[in-house]
Amino acid sequence: MDADVLIIGAGPSGSVAAKMLKQLGHQVVILEKEQFPRFSIGESLLPQCMAFMEDADMLPAVVAEGFQFKNGAAFSRAGKLTEFDFTQKFSAGWGTTFQVPRAHFDKVLADSAEAAGVPIHYQQTILAADFSNPGQARLTSVDADGIHKEWSAKMVLDASGFGRVLPRLLDLETPSSLSPRRALFTHIEDRITIADYDRNKILIAIHPKFHEIWYWLIPFSNGRCSLGVVTPAGFLDDRSGEALEVLKAIAFEEPRLAELLVDARFDTPANTIGGYSANVKQLYGQDFALLGNAGEFLDPVFSSGVTIAMKSASLAVPLVDRQLRGEPVNWSVEYEQALRKGIEVFRAYVEAWYDGRFQQIIFEEKQLASVKAMICSILAGYAWDEANPMTQRSANKIEAILATYQTA
């Protein structure tokens, strides 16, 4: 056998899971398609994920890189700005985090796993998987020279993100409940000098005419920002021209962005990704589990992707450990249900964002401090905190809060 556990992909879920399993004494090997550093979308972290990096003993390495500090989220709509300071959240735990160019961040995490003794084989694309012999999982990879290689282990964790290796190979995919959307994005030299702009917060701006269209502005520590717009699928089809010009034009339709980016240099080609919301019938099977985006991915609006990815790693690792020790594991209850509980909370707020109800709550002028603290917890990633009333029957809570504001 090549290892106790083979991990497909060295993104955040793969690296965190690998390092935590290594800490527990297991032999782990990561097989990664790309050569790092490589670009990835998903640059605004949530405070909840700091705890997972702490558990994997990766936080000191991340802190040392001097990434952009983040303490909250600002929202802009029709000339109105509102801010959520994550340190004022309801839940216990970290209230701050970072905004990170992912090429750099993911390499820091992967290097940390490698330094702990996890071999990472880059440029190994997984093509096939065989779980027909219990306790003896097999993967087939191909490298950059076209050479195929067989790998075997007692278990496999699929952390392949949008690659969705095992969902595709094992026919586990099922449609997402969310409507298809498209994101158009780039990195810019922002040259923002406006005094009331807070670089410590992600800016989420809403299109002045179409509330379903929103933008992100994610500042980095080097004077650059990630800028993106999310639209319903097909919306951008009518906009002709080069992608960067289309992005620039649509960004300048939003007054706050137009004000902030007046001197910005759009120096990098724009990229686009669509149909990213995805789901699977089941998050585990004989000798494997799906982590992060290889399982369910909802929507980028609350920057929850990396947090869910790391949460999945933190839930799966103790179960893998027990399984490798021959102890019984109830993957359905202890992994699938436990992970999906928080995903369902995010889903309720994502749906309410796009139908406009959560936007109404966010911009409510008579915002109650207690409600704001609970919203801060959700926005900071604490979707699994059952003590927060807004994580319980979330759809009903949204209705109840709206009703309170309408009668106040």
Ligand SMILES: Cc1cc2nc3c(=O)[nH]c(=O)nc-3n(C[C@H](O)[C@H](O)[C@H](O)COP(=O)(O)OP(=O)(O)OC[C@H]3O[C@@H](n4cnc5c(N)ncnc54)[C@H](O)[C@@H]3O)c2cc1C
């Ligand atoms: C438009 C948009 C904006 C987003 N913004 C945010 C944000 O601000 N904050 C946030 O937290 N999340 C955001 N996300 C989500 C975020 O990108 C992902 O949730 C996160 O990267 C998932 O981490 P992961 O470890 O599951 O997978 P990934 O980070 O995708 O890593 C998967 C790895 O697997 C490798 N791989 C793929 N296929 C194979 C194969 N066949 N063989 C071997 N290796 C393979 C890949 O090369 C990659 O390195 C956004 C997503 C979108 C679409």
